[in-house]
Amino acid sequence: MTSIDISHCRELDHRDDLAHLRDEFVLPEGVTYLVGNSLGPMPRAVPERMQEVVTREWAQGLVGSWNDAGWFDQPLTLGDRLAPLVGAGPGQVVVCDTTSLNLFKVVGAALQLRPERRTIVAEAYGFPTDVYMLESMATWTGQHRLALIEQGGAQLDDLLDQGDVAAVVLNHVDYRTGDLLDMAAVTEKVHAAGALAIWDLCHSAGALEIDLPGCDVDFAIGCTYKYLNAGPGSPAYLYVAPRLQADAVQPLSGWHGHAAPFAFTTSYEPAAGISRFRTSSPSILSFPPLAASLDLFASVDMAAVRRKSQAMTDLFIALVDQELGDAVEVASPRDADRRGSQVALRHPHGYQVMRALIERGVQGDFRAPDLMRFGFTPLYLRYEDVWTCVATVREVLETETWRSQPEPSVTAAT
């Protein structure tokens, strides 16, 4: 096999139909940004849109903008615009609150839909906040238990067989390794056992094609600050299957989810449709970047995005094999169809290696105890960036410059 060189990578960029989109983002000089799976970069249109909302809608329109600028309905209008990214239609997605809070809502609704069942299943290795929220929910009702499954999924079958599972919460893509689950097959298994399937899309939506209705998913949640590039702490979203919307009632029943929010009645009556999953006043200033980002997504074919993502992660793994050999271990699936848009490399001193990479302008991140994560985001990254990353890892390992970096601390945000 011929070795891959930088010219080959540049040639791939030359032929890339998505290459022009890089200009739609602002990226700092000298940075190879492989953390778009944690916080996406800023779409170029954001500052102007932000000023428009601040100086015209707020400063000039004042309280009237809740109607006149469409503020009150933005969780729904943005939800409709986001819906195609998860294969959904209008009235199936609402943009609101945070992923953790939305998980609490949809699991709460699922428990009410399966009143005779007492078990919630989640992944022990999933993003921790999901587990934390579910622990509290199980304690809170005093009637449920949380069963955690380990990686591999064998325990899921056993738990489902017991016939007591109300809801299963699954991460579509593993936040550490990038493992991609088969949404259709797992959902079918969950349904066969009479349980409801709740998917966390934080590490998949915006990076690959998703068809929630086609997979017959019950509920889904996700964030918008990773692959959707909507800014730090930008609002999350949730999906509810149309067949469940009339009966699903969620526990965080604030006035924005009321059937008549401005009637100011003294008793809660849930709105028809997805709006009942809202709680209270959304942060309007958190929405303009999402609107700008969704404009960009509206211009691309997600199948093309997925193809480039797989090509980039395939290229990365091939270059790791070629350039790094046994110095690191590829911790992500080598089969591109079982992988999200990220690749993790295992190294016993991964924390220090990552610090050294960041000093050299190659930004990935680290997950304890030994994983270096690299996110490959097709909208703004080049194949040449993949080359730069691997070449820099090689340099850091060969020169052992990582040894001068500090040891890891669990208290630092990464």
Place this chain on the structure above:
Amino acid sequence: MTSIDISHCRELDHRDDLAHLRDEFVLPEGVTYLVGNSLGPMPRAVPERMQEVVTREWAQGLVGSWNDAGWFDQPLTLGDRLAPLVGAGPGQVVVCDTTSLNLFKVVGAALQLRPERRTIVAEAYGFPTDVYMLESMATWTGQHRLALIEQGGAQLDDLLDQGDVAAVVLNHVDYRTGDLLDMAAVTEKVHAAGALAIWDLCHSAGALEIDLPGCDVDFAIGCTYKYLNAGPGSPAYLYVAPRLQADAVQPLSGWHGHAAPFAFTTSYEPAAGISRFRTSSPSILSFPPLAASLDLFASVDMAAVRRKSQAMTDLFIALVDQELGDAVEVASPRDADRRGSQVALRHPHGYQVMRALIERGVQGDFRAPDLMRFGFTPLYLRYEDVWTCVATVREVLETETWRSQPEPSVTAAT
């Protein structure tokens, strides 16, 4: 008694020590804005700060800004800066989520602190979302009941006497009439009955002096988009008395409230102190306006703010009596010490009158069935604005131009 004229109002403005602050806000030409008790206007510093956060912290700093720009700790650092407005010290206030969600958290914590008691008390006439959230919480645990009291408070004594009340949720200032409760006296009564006192400060904080520790309050919640001028849907806050912080555990237990959020452990352990009341990633772009607004508040004495507020509402009522006579009814307390920073006028066609006022540049709002609300915010309003408001109401009533306005609709946001 000599009649009050516009020159007198202008003279009051001339002598007003807070008058210079009006220049720190952007107000549209030709608008007398009396809805600052619903959505405050934009502090002049906001656009520049917003651009700084967007173009420098996000676009250039990228994911590193969670540490480098202090994003991760902003709920705590902004909480410490907001604390003096409610009489609190460092580590007692956290800025996060929404008022409704924060109510759910603190009531959840209160119920855990009073496990032998089953009754939550709230005001039937309070802002409806409080009641909606509490209804759900009582249903959710399956072990609690929500008891609603009517205006006047006599029922509160009866309920407290029954010895089963865990928590009492009270609005410091009534959102419709501006009635101001005696926080110290009511809290003492609640405590004497063994219950916990939770105050909703949405319609008081930023308009008058508050001393939560001095009143021995247990928990408080509030928003920042009314008198605190932090923008549409800006983040809410909550207060927890230091004596309760070690034992208070809240139900929305996300990773940002964890003792070691970046250890990614599989079990929830609440952080020490107020941080355990956080849930998950805050919207960073919602914070710059609050920071700008708190800078302004840091420069004023809240006693002076309260004095001007009372002088303005006293002037308004005197002018209503003088100019409007029996054409309207003052629905707010005439004793300034029992009143927040707003005055409500009752008129059978209040909705239409308010529409006519807004067409003439005088913005108040309407609450069914017959209340016109006017907020008087000392930082940016002039005594002359009070004159303009009453003169315009008089014109609209005398000419009966309100009759050409549409009838009210409960579906419109106001």
